[in-house]
Amino acid sequence: MRVHVADHPLITHKLTVLRDVNTPSPVFRALVEELMTLLAYEGTRGVRVEPVDIVTPVAPTTGVRIAEPKPLIVPILRAGLGMLDGMVKLLPSAEVGFLGMARNEETLEPTTYAERLPDDLSDRQCFVLDPMLATGGSLTAAIEFLLVRGATDVTAICILAAPEGLKAVEQALRGREVSIVLGAVDERLNEHGYIVPGLGDAGDRLYGTV
DSSP states (O other), X not given: OEEEEOOOHHHHHHHHHHHOTTOOHHHHHHHHHHHHHHHHHHHTTTOOEEEEEEEOSSOEEEEEEEOSSOOEXXXXXXXXXXXXXXXXXXXXXOEEOEEEEEEOTTTOOEEEEEEEOOSOOTTOXXXXXXXXXXXXXXXXXXXXXXXXXXXXXXXXXXXXXXXHHHHHHHHHHXXXXXXXXXXXXXXXXXXXXXXXXXXXXXHHHHHTOO
């Protein structure tokens, strides 16, 4: 498992505002989209391309375009939806699938309640969007869901992670080729499974349902 923390002043600045309890939902949503574009830039460094011949106003040349089959973006509902627009702006030719997952607040285990994905993900580059990598349960379940369908190239993009969650994902995936791109790694999880200092419940803060 490869982990990349995108240590950039703009990301840290936007994260600081995002963490602030006084940041209202509209600003929170806008910041998540902006952060996602920055993180997506890091997460798509290995996106597959193929050569293409074009003609500029001056001369013929050879460039590249996104290769077939198109990448698949998979936000984990519901909080992952807040990251989708930022990703699609950077990778508009990608296709979008959905995974609905919820965490049992007593057991901290994830359950899948909805999915809309191609049956065969062989040779597809998949990008999983999940704002918070806390216990690692939901992200692990989502990645395993994609691997079972044949995916061999999976990158997860998260705004924040806890060390415990990263360790849990690494242990569960047992050395499989998966990349995780993060805005920051925080201190720890608290007794309720929330990231500290974190930013609270991303879904609630995105959609104003606190």
